[in-house]
Amino acid sequence: MTKLKFYRNFWKLNRPEINTDYYDLNKDGQLVVNEGNYQYNLYELTKKFGTPLEIAFPFVIEKRLRELMLLFNRWLKNYHYKGKFIYHYPMKVNQNKEFVLPIISEGGNLEVTSANELWLVKRLWEQGQFNTKIRVICNGPKTNQYLSLISELRDKGLQITPIIESLDEITSIGGFRGELGIRLDPDVKIRAHWDKRVTRFGLSAAEIFSLGRVRNLKLLHYHTSTQIEYQEDMIKPLKKAMEVYVKLRKTNSSLDMIDIGGGFPVPHEKIPLFSAESVIKRVIRTIQKACDRAEVPHPDILCEWGSYLVAPAQTTIYSIISEKTIAHATAKKWYIIDGSFMNDLKDTWAIHQKWHVVPVNYASSLKMTRTWLAGLSCDSDDKYANGGKYILLPRSEELENGERLRIAVLDTGAYQDALASHHCLLSSPTKIIIQNGVITVARKRETPEEVGREFGW
Template sequence: MNTKYSDLIDQTYYFPQEEFKLEGSELRFHDIDLMDLVKKYGAPLKFTYLPKISENIKKAKLWFNNAIEKHDYKGSYNYCYCTKSSHFEHVLNEALKNDIHIETSSAFDINIVEKLKTSGKITDDTYVICNGFKRDQYVENIARLLNNGHRNCIPIIDNYEELDLLTERIDGKFEIGIRIASEEEPKFEFYTSRLGIGYKNIVPFYNKTIRENEQVHLRMLHFFINTGIRDTAYYWNELNKCLKVYINLKKVCPHLDSLNIGGGFPVKNSLAFEYDYEYMIDEIINQIKLACEEAGVDVPNIFTEFGSFTVGESGGAIYEVLYQKQQNDREKWNMINSSFITTLPDTWAISKKFVMLAINRWNDEYERVLLGGLTCDSDDYYNSEQHTNAIYLPKFKKEKPLYIGFFNTGAYQDTIGGFGGLQHCLIPQPKHILIDRDEEGNIRTELFSEQQKAEDMLAILGYSRDN
């Protein structure tokens, strides 16, 4: 009878997979000895496997360059990293090894850009694409960057007032983009994105405000789909509408030469995940070329903004199962030594799923369980299909510690969770480990941050002040 946890995984998925394999009864991730991490640093812990960032960037650049060559596409390709996915210096340092550009979304992003310039990680040739709703501090920072000589900074106009705010502070000529306010999927609570300018209003806006403005050149049209780049009728329809805007705008605006297709690629969230990245890229390039040829206009240079795809699959979290609570005849709750709300907030906020696997005891029998966090909040739990099914793990045995891992968690979780700040129910932030490889390919680890202490939180709350 196949009752072992390893049997269950083998029967349910294709296993092993590119990044996952079994060594005895223990799981390895990119050949990292996860139990050795636990023995060295303890649990709970978070980790970032830095080489995965470069690997994904190189893959995307190769796929785009192959498609451009196949279709004899005359435009160039530029890979941008969305800093909002993870602002950490170690992430930017790794990403910038790969000749990429940066997309920002708020004022303090520009301060990070300036730090990177000072350290020589980026130069004036690096494109800085400034998205987001812009008001005083963001506008001031963008203007400072441009006025100090970074002419490849391109503010993306989100609303009609931003152009005046920028021209008041920026010296000399500069380039801009315009963001299209794409229509959302029918299941959304609203019809049109709050970000950008409507399809029908972009050409009139250009003719009225930009065309005769000698200070400003419109360089880029920005197209962003909230649900990401997916092979759906909705996505292809929105791309087609975007191309019509680009073509109409190009006919009256000779400076326009770039199309930014934001939205990003999906990240693997299950061992059953399937997505044909190469096909999607090939078809996007093909559709853009066909539309432009039919209209008799030059194809645009392509910019992409990949945040989650860049950094998501580099991250992971490891927890220990502390205790099992049998709440009724059907539900067993495995309590972890941390909180999902604080360490993986997307599982609670948007019911996001990550790859979840046992780290050890794969040769033990399995059981059906629910996973609960340490906070006193009823929403602090995780299962395979939020609010639907339970999950399966090796049977809980108090004398045999069980560790579980969540993988591909590298995007957004730390910033949304408030890294280094207050956590719900004052559950401490776990240790964070950086994992890299030396020139010979050997694994090396570094402690990036210790687990939060009571003193850290009390200081934030004001208890360290003199009364």
């Protein structure tokens, strides 16, 4: 095995099953990203734009959505399933334009959760930027502002479906003149970060049945959790939802869609969990069997896998600016980054998210050390210790001419941007977008004036 091949395997690059298929190393041990025959040297980009640096890859989103649609459509056909597959992107996962527009251009639809997200949809709609066939699902608590925007867009011709999420919304949304959805709380225990056995979202099966016929009911929706790490846990709630669906369909003939929500996991620790194809096959068969048994037509299948689509489409790069010896721990060194986990990658702190960390330079270095990573804020919680294990990175003695080690945190495209903050008034990373060989700056590094302004200075 060549040295380069060894390190490519060591850092788990170029492996589609863990979403690193477009990452590779060049002969100098620098991290590169391939978009077809375009190649971007991430090390050179950090030299040009500085660190911390967020890099978004819209082409990754486009490819993933195309493949998802292909897989669903292939298996619908193979199983002679009568309904369609419809993808809805949950905007909450990443509302940045460079994430949403590629999805729309590939034929994706949207799911929104607030009046402000819907307002963005309204703007695109009014600018005539949508195919009139696009569908929008509205989840989340319905404030008056949200409700009036839903009605306004419906009156303007958008295919918009508000989802009833609680009993009181029966009154506030019940009079809506368009199609309606209803959210089920499947009440099944699954193994994910959140135990959704007790959830405030959705109606119980009994509550739904107590409603009898709901005018214009089109869709039954559920969403149990994000980052569901066992395949069985993606199917269990669906089985429960299908029990409700077939019964509900008997009293509601307009019902013809089942929405399986989000939750497909990102292998952040780079251990392959299960394939999308295996889940897709089971999803289709589960719905088909339940309907055939109950002699109910096959519904269209809606899916809101958000992280699955967009997490791999962004990486966040930091420089190591100093180090400190750790006396008694599994790790030997603190490596201090020039950004903040607590600010830029908030889930590190909030839900102890694990990440795949790869050197951007010196990735084929022979000597490595066990590290914990610390953020630049003065907060002792601003760190990433890989769940108390360690992160293996090149030793600083390996670096030539006082050069800094740069590290890439992969799969940062889901949730982190909207959760980001300014603890210790640190500036957010510069952000660039890479597509078709063109590099665009989406966000410059904030100046002290700009950060101060956000705090009323």
